[in-house]
Amino acid sequence: MREMLIILFSAILVDNFVLSRFLGICPFLGVSKNVKTAMGMSMAVIIVMVIASALTWPVQAYLLSPLNLGYLQTGVFIVIIAALVQIIETFLKKAIPSLYKALGIYLPLITTNCAVLGVTILNVDQNYTFFESVFNAAGAGLGFMLALFLFSGVRSKVDRADIPKFMKGLPITLVSAGLVSISFFGFKGLIEKLFS
Amino acid sequence: MSPRRKTLMQEFNKGLLRENPVLRLLLGTCPTLAVTTTVKNGIGMGLAATFVLIGSNLMISMLRKVIPDKVRIPAYITVIAGFVSIVQMLIQAYLPDLNKSLGIFIPLITVNCIILARAEMFANKNPILPSVIDGLGMGIGFTSALVLMGGIREIIGNGTFFDMPLPVLQAGGWIEPTIIMILPPGGFFVFGVLIAFANYLSEKLDKRDKSQIDPLADSCVGAINEKAACAMCGACSIGTRFREEEGFKDKSGHQPEVK
Amino acid sequence: MSKDNGYMPAIILTIIVLITTGLLAFTSSITQATRDAQAVAADNANRTLICPLASTFEPVELALDSLDTTGVSEAYLVKDDQGAILGYLYKSQFRGYAGDVPVLVAIDSNNMIIRALALENGETPGLGKKIADDSFIGQYVDLDATKVYTVKPNETDKVLLDSIAGATISSNAVTHAVNQASALHLQIASEVK
Missing domain, CATH: 1.10.287 (Helix Hairpins)
Structure with a gap:
């Protein structure tokens, strides 16, 4: 259990997917304009990440690795993710319309979100077990949410600041993302202290 | 074809600055930030993506009359994933050092918005030769942006260029290396400043030759340049088109794209 | 159609x-x-x-219940081209500042550490990454593997090594990894005898 917690917290704070690994930058910049959309997108990402990790792990362990089909990994994983997103979308639409209304618009964007494919491939690269993979995915998703949540707050201030014209919009957004990323340096070393 | 038919040279040129995929269209931001700690990585990533771009543009342009509209996106993704896996295996076999430093970002070329966006916006509407040229131009534009970022970060952050130490920038020289530049925050800083510079330059160019201004037919691209926030261009257009096909109407008036 | x-x-x-x-x-x-x-x-x-003189690395079975293999993921019996045993090689890791820091440790049959080598890690460039510098990792050459080492001056029961200024956690990770390797080596060596 301790190992699981270490993986979870490392993925959230130390190796934050957005600010330290640079995965999922596109939605990070795209939907961080206000807290509501940021939360919607993050929820959708967390759900897809966890389920995608739970699905790709057995595929890799019982199909691709034993049959020596490693070269199909990228293709198979992206197909699984795309299909999963489609299924979740259809399911939500039929079963929980209210949730679909909240998350539905973000779901199609997730297929091309590199953080989702990234977490499934990282699970394989790190030789994680099934549960470690799921915890890693949950951590990655929560880390994504934390980064988006914090950053949407920063952005609402930055957007109203008086800055040079050519820095307006994305340039200043990126510079402030850099500052948020520096603040996450404070978490490094934390895991070592917490669990030793 | 429309009256403003472009020559092949223009197809090639547009990727370099005016529609530079990284600095103007803001596609493929993840690898741009992640692998540009050195010039070498930038070139490696850029060339790998260029190969995939040319290959997928070629294949999709060839198959544009064969692929049914309904399964268009899955077919593109299959083709792109195929080329990415081929590149991955070649890099593993012949460039192990590059494989180590690019790591997970090689398979992630599959979901690089640039490639899907070019397939969706260009290759499936144009003949083979322009598509290949478009892929080449976009690829070189991507590579040059990556090399520029890698160069700046490596020189300031590590005091080296192409792994060659620059004596004045080493510890003990005039300026100590500023390590933050090769750490994640430095990526954000350099990228932000470069985009600001590209915007400035592009504005100047537009003023100089007003006649050539492209009205940016694609609303998504226009939106990006205006609002400069939607980096999910490929995803945006695909997302909205999925919905149109399904007759999806969101009552609350939400759009997948942010303003 | x-x-x-x-x-x-x-x-x-x-x-x-x-x-x-x-x-x-x-x-x-x-x-x-x-x-x-x-x-x-x-x-x-x-x-x-x-181990520049080595020609073969025979994997050592670590799955035995009798061995405490904490932190060590690989172990090899190192032989030169004449088949003579040069020593043992261990891959050991301990948590550093940003994830695990893997270290290769070579120990000879007389329980002397031949060398240690820090492998690829996520430590901060310019700070924690200095564990790869000879001034730090070179301290391990010819140390006695039967002793336990530390970089923290308050742990007086252990042998104190120099740490990297500003990167105590990274230094500690390497020291700990080497200690884990030594601990396993002593178990293996005693079994062989």
Whole structure:
């Protein structure tokens, strides 16, 4: 259990997917304009990440690795993710319309979100077990949410600041993302202290 | 074809600055930030993506009359994933050092918005030769942006260029290396400043030759340049088109794209 | 029948998938040998860096219940080209500032540490990454593996080594990894005798 917690917290704070690994930058910049959309997108990402990790792990362990089909990994994983997103979308639409209304618009964007494919491939690269993979995915998703949540707050201030014209919009957004990323340096070393 | 038919040279040129995929269209931001700690990585990533771009543009342009509209996106993704896996295996076999430093970002070329966006916006509407040229131009534009970022970060952050130490920038020289530049925050800083510079330059160019201004037919691209926030261009257009096909109407008036 | 009706989209998509898979299998088969060779070369590069005279690395079985293998993931019996035993090689890791820091440790049959080598890690460039510098990692050359080392001055029961200024956690990770390797080595060595 301790190992699981270490993986979870490392993925959230130390190796934050957005600010330290640079995965999922596109939605990070795209939907961080206000807290509501940021939360919607993050929820959708967390759900897809966890389920995608739970699905790709057995595929890799019982199909691709034993049959020596490693070269199909990228293709198979992206197909699984795309299909999963489609299924979740259809399911939500039929079963929980209210949730679909909240998350539905973000779901199609997730297929091309590199953080989702990234977490499934990282699970394989790190030789994680099934549960470690799921915890890693949950951590990655929560880390994504934390980064988006914090950053949407920063952005609402930055957007109203008086800055040079050519820095307006994305340039200043990126510079402030850099500052948020520096603040996450404070978490490094934390895991070592917490669990030793 | 429309009256403003472009020559092949223009197809090639547009990727370099005016529609530079990284600095103007803001596609493929993840690898741009992640692998540009050195010039070498930038070139490696850029060339790998260029190969995939040319290959997928070629294949999709060839198959544009064969692929049914309904399964268009899955077919593109299959083709792109195929080329990415081929590149991955070649890099593993012949460039192990590059494989180590690019790591997970090689398979992630599959979901690089640039490639899907070019397939969706260009290759499936144009003949083979322009598509290949478009892929080449976009690829070189991507590579040059990556090399520029890698160069700046490596020189300031590590005091080296192409792994060659620059004596004045080493510890003990005039300026100590500023390590933050090769750490994640430095990526954000350099990228932000470069985009600001590209915007400035592009504005100047537009003023100089007003006649050539492209009205940016694609609303998504226009939106990006205006609002400069939607980096999910490929995803945006695909997302909205999925919905149109399904007759999806969101009552609350939400759009997948942010303003 | 038009390409957009009935089963045609599915059929065409399947054909595209099959052709792509075929091409991948082909590329895979022609690059397989080179890729495998590269993987082996990469593994051996670090090992021969630490034991230049070695010619074979025989894996040591670590799954035995009698062994406490905490933190050590690989162990090898190192032999030179005459078949004489040069010592043991361990791959040990301990949590550093940003994730695990893996360290290769070579220990000879007289329980002396031949050398240690910090492998790829996520430590901060310019600070924690200095564990790879000879001024730090070189401290381990010819140390007694039966002793326990530390970089923290308050742990007076252990032998104190210099730590890197500003990177105590990274320094501690390497020291701890070496200690883990030594601990396992003493168990293995005693079993062999």
